[in-house]
Amino acid sequence: MLNKEEISEIIRTLVPEAVFPEGTQLLEVIVPAEKIFPIAEQLKTDSRLAFDYLISQTAVDFVSKFTVVCHLDSTQFRHLIVLKAELVDRENPAIDSLTALYPTAEFFEREIFDLFGIRFNNHPNLKRLFLEDNYGYPLRKDFRDEVNIIER
Amino acid sequence: MMSEEIIKDVIVGENEDYIINMGPQHPSTHGVLRLEVCLKGETVKYLIPHIGYIHRGIEKMCEAITYPQIIHLTDRMDYLSAHINNEAVCMVVEDAMQIEVPERVKYIRTILDELNRIASHQLWWCAFGMDLGALTSFFYGLRDREYILDIFEESFGSRLLHSFVAPGGLMHDVHPNFQKRTKEFIKYFKTKLPEYDQLLTGNIIFQNRAKGIGLMSRETAIGYGVTGPSGRGSNLACDVRKIAPYGAYDKVQFNEILETGCDVFARYQVRMAEMWESMSIIEQLIDNIPEGEFTAKMKPIIKLPAGEYYRRVETARGELSVYVVSDGNKSPYRMKFRTPNFSNLFVMNEIASGYKIADLIAISGSLDLVIPDIDR
Amino acid sequence: MGIIKSMKDEDFKDSESLELLKTSGHNFFLTTIDDLLNWGRSNSVWPLTFATSCCGIEMMAAGASRHDFARFGIEVYRASPRQADVIVVAGTIVHKMVPILKRLYDQMPDPKYVIAMGACAVSGGPFFYNSYSVVRGVDHVIPVDVYIPGCPPRPEALLYGVMQLQRKIKGESFTNPADQTDRIL
Numbered sequence: 252m253l254n255k256e257e258i259s260e261i262i263r264t265l266v267p268e269a270v271f272p273e274g275t276q277l278l279e280v281i282v283p284a285e286k287i288f289p290i291a292e293q294l295k296t297d298s299r300l301a302f303d304y305l306i307s308q309t310a311v312d313f314v315s316k317f318t319v320v321c322h323l324d325s326t327q328f329r330h331l332i333v334l335k336a337e338l339v340d341r342e343n344p345a346i347d348s349l350t351a352l353y354p355t356a357e358f359f360e361r362e363i364f365d366l367f368g369i370r371f372n373n374h375p376n377l378k379r380l381f382l383e384d385n386y387g388y389p390l391r392k393d394f395r396d397e398v399n400i401i402e403r
Numbered sequence: 404m405m406s407e408e409i410i411k412d413v414i415v416g417e418n419e420d421y422i423i424n425m426g427p428q429h430p431s432t433h434g435v436l437r438l439e440v441c442l443k444g445e446t447v448k449y450l451i452p453h454i455g456y457i458h459r460g461i462e463k464m465c466e467a468i469t470y471p472q473i474i475h476l477t478d479r480m481d482y483l484s485a486h487i488n489n490e491a492v493c494m495v496v497e498d499a500m501q502i503e504v505p506e507r508v509k510y511i512r513t514i515l516d517e518l519n520r521i522a523s524h525q526l527w528w529c530a531f532g533m534d535l536g537a538l539t540s541f542f543y544g545l546r547d548r549e550y551i552l553d554i555f556e557e558s559f560g561s562r563l564l565h566s567f568v569a570p571g572g573l574m575h576d577v578h579p580n581f582q583k584r585t586k587e588f589i590k591y592f593k594t595k596l597p598e599y600d601q602l603l604t605g606n607i608i609f610q611n612r613a614k615g616i617g618l619m620s621r622e623t624a625i626g627y628g629v630t631g632p633s634g635r636g637s638n639l640a641c642d643v644r645k646i647a648p649y650g651a652y653d654k655v656q657f658n659e660i661l662e663t664g665c666d667v668f669a670r671y672q673v674r675m676a677e678m679w680e681s682m683s684i685i686e687q688l689i690d691n692i693p694e695g696e697f698t699a700k701m702k703p704i705i706k707l708p709a710g711e712y713y714r715r716v717e718t719a720r721g722e723l724s725v726y727v728v729s730d731g732n733k734s735p736y737r738m739k740f741r742t743p744n745f746s747n748l749f750v751m752n753e754i755a756s757g758y759k760i761a762d763l764i765a766i767s768g769s770l771d772l773v774i775p776d777i778d779r
Numbered sequence: 780m781g782i783i784k785s786m787k788d789e790d791f792k793d794s795e796s797l798e799l800l801k802t803s804g805h806n807f808f809l810t811t812i813d814d815l816l817n818w819g820r821s822n823s824v825w826p827l828t829f830a831t832s833c834c835g836i837e838m839m840a841a842g843a844s845r846h847d848f849a850r851f852g853i854e855v856y857r858a859s860p861r862q863a864d865v866i867v868v869a870g871t872i873v874h875k876m877v878p879i880l881k882r883l884y885d886q887m888p889d890p891k892y893v894i895a896m897g898a899c900a901v902s903g904g905p906f907f908y909n910s911y912s913v914v915r916g917v918d919h920v921i922p923v924d925v926y927i928p929g930c931p932p933r934p935e936a937l938l939y940g941v942m943q944l945q946r947k948i949k950g951e952s953f954t955n956p957a958d959q960t961d962r963i964l
Binding site: 381382383389396399400401402 | 874875907908909910911912915
Binding site: 427428429430434435455456457458459460463464467468475476479482483526541542545546548549552562563564774775 | 829912933
C-alpha cells in the first residue's frame with residue numbers, strides 16, 4: 252500500500268496536467284474534463300497503482316461549475332484517491348463515460364444524468380433512472396418546484 | 404416437426420422477444436422493484452431492472468436539514484441495518500469537528516452494530532427460505548429476531564427504527580439490563596442456529612436449488628462494485644471492518660469469511676457463518692464495556708468546517724460510504740450516500756442470464772436486496 | 780349478538796367516527812342474513828401483499844409467531860389483487876408508484892377495504908417537508924377506511940386497526956350496502 256506522497260509522485264509522472272489541492276482528507280486529483288477517460292485508463296492499468304474498483308461516482312453543483320467526483324480504490328493495495336473533473340458549461344454539460352473501464356459506472360452515470368442533467372458521451376444506455384421523463388433536474392441548486400416541495 | 408415451425412413463426416416470430424414483467428408489486432422482490440425479463444421458454448435471456456418506485460429524494464432533503472436531523476432519514480434508507488447507517492453519518496461529523504468519542508460509546512456502538520447484523524441476517528434467512536417455498540423458515544427466523552427487538556425496545560423505546568446513534572455519541576445511556584439480556588440472547592441463539600442448518604443447509608432439495616446457480620466471478624464482482632456477503636461469496640476480500648477499522652473493531656479478533664463457490668450456496672454459507680462471527684465479537688466486548696460518558700461534549704448547533712469529508716462502513720449488505728461537501732453552514736451543501744444495494748442490484752443481468760425463472764428468484768434472494776436503499 | 784366473543788363497545792375508546800356514523804343514521808338494524816354475512820366477511824379479510832418500505836417489516840412481524848394475526852382471520856396473503864379483500868398500504872408512496880396503486884385498487888373486487896399503515900401512508904410522514912417526489916398521504920389516491928399512525932407502528936397497533944376494520948364491516952347492511960359516502964376521506 253502506497254502513501255499519499257508516493258501515489259501523487261507516480262500520478263505526476265503519468266499525467267503532467269493534474270492538480271493536487273492541499274489540505275484534504277484524501278488524496279484528490281483534478282484533471283481536465285476532456286482527458287478523463289485516458290487518465291482513468293492509465294490509473295487502472297498501471298501495475299503500481301491498480302485502481303480497479305470504482306466505489307462511487309457523483310456530481311456536485313457549485314453554482315459556477317459542476318464537478319464530477321469519482322472515488323477509486325484498489326482491491327490489491329487498498330489505497331484510495333478521489334478523481335475530479337470540472338465542467339463549466341451549465342447549458343449542455345457533457346463529459347466522457349467510464350463505462351468501458353468500470354461496468355458499474357453505467358448506472359452511476361445514469362443517476363447523475365437523472366438528477367443533474369450532465370450528459371455522458373459513449374454511454375451505452377443514457378436514460379433516466381428514478382424520475383419521469385419530463386421532470387427537471389432536482390439536485391441542481393436553481394431547481395424550484397412550487398407544486399411538490401413543501402419548504403420549511 | 405411441422406407444428407413447431409408454425410408456432411415459431413406465428414406466435415414468437417424471428418426477432419421478437421417474449422417479455423414479461425415482474426413487479427413492482429410482487430411477493431418475492433422484497434420491495435418495489437420492477438424486472439423486465441426476456442424469456443425463451445423458461446430460460447432467461449436478459450433482464451432489465453427498473454427502479455425509482457420508492458425514490459423519496461433523501462439526498463436533496465439532507466441539504467435543507469441539520470446534521471442531527473439527518474440520522475432520522477438515514478435510518479429509513481436501509482432499515483435493516485439502521486444503526487450502521489447512522490454510525491457512518493455520525494463518524495463523518497465527528498471526524499470533521501475533530502471530536503474524540505469516549506471508549507464506552509465505541510464499545511456500545513459496535514455491540515449494537517453486530518446485533519443489528521444478526522437481526523438482518525435472520526430476516527434474510529426467513530425471507531430466502533420463504534421464496535424458495537420453505538415456509539417454516541419464516542417462522543423460525545422471526546421468532547428469534549423478536550428477542551433482539553426486545554433488547555432494543557427496552558433501551559431505545561422502538562423496535563425497528565431507533566435513531567439512537569447521534570453525532571457525538573449516543574442519545575442517552577443504555578438500560579442497566581442491556582448486558583444481561585444480550586448475554587442471555589447469545590446463549591439462547593447458539594442453541595437455535597444449528598436448527599437453521601438442520602432445516603435448510605443440509606436439505607437436498609435446497610442444495611439442488613442453490614448449488615451451481617448464479618455464478619459470479621471475482622472480476623465481475625469487482626467490475627460491478629459488489630461488496631458485502633455477496634462479494635465475499637466470490638472470494639473477494641472486501642470487509643471494511645478489516646480494511647479501515649472503526650469503532651471497537653480493532654480491539655477484537657474475528658475472521659473474514661470468504662468462500663470460493665461463487666454461487667448462491669456460497670453466498671448463503673457466508674451469511675450463516677457471519678452470524679457465528681458476530682456472536683463471537685459480541686462475546687468479546689460485552690463484559691468489558693468501560694464506564695464513562697455516553698456522549699462527548701457537542702455544541703448545540705453543529706456546523707462542519709468548509710471542506711469535503713468521506714467515511715465508509717460495513718453494513719449487513721456491503722459497503723456504505725458517505726461523502727459530504729460542507730460550506731460551513733449547519734446543513735450540508737451536498738451529501739452523497741454510496742449504498743451497497745445499488746451496486747449489488749445491477750449485477751443481476753450478468754449472473755441470471757441463462758438460468759430458469761425459478762433460479763432467478765433464488766439469485767435475487769441470495770443478493771439480499773433492500774429496495775429503498777437503492778432508490779434513496 | 781353473541782356468535783363470537785368480541786370487544787365491548789366501551790373498550791374502543793377512540794372510535795368517534797363510528798359513533799358519528801351511528802347517530803347520523805347509518806343502518807344498524809341487522810337482520811339474521813346481515814349478521815351472517817358480516818360475520819363471515821369481517822372474520823376472513825384476506826390482504827394483498829403490498830409493502831413498499833419499512834412498515835412492511837412490521838407487517839411481516841405481525842404475521843409471525845409472537846403477534847399472530849392468523850387469529851383474526853387475515854392469515855392468507857394473496858398475491859393477486861383479484862382474490863384479495865383488503866389492501867394494507869404499508870410504506871411511502873411516490874409519484875411513480877401512484878398509477879400502479881390505483882390499478883391494483885381498481886382490480887380488487889367489491890367489497891374492498893383499505894388500511895393506511897404508518898405515518899408515510901397516512902400523511903407523508905418524515906418526508907412531508909422538502910421532498911419532491913412523495914405523495915403526502917395515500918388518501919390522495921384511494922379512499923381509506925382505517926388509518927394506523929406510527930413510524931413504524933407496532934404489530935399490536937396493526938392488530939388494533941384490523942379490529943376497528945372488523946367493527947366497521949359488522950356495521951354494514953346487505954339491504955343497504957355501504958356506499959362511497961360512508962368512507963371518510
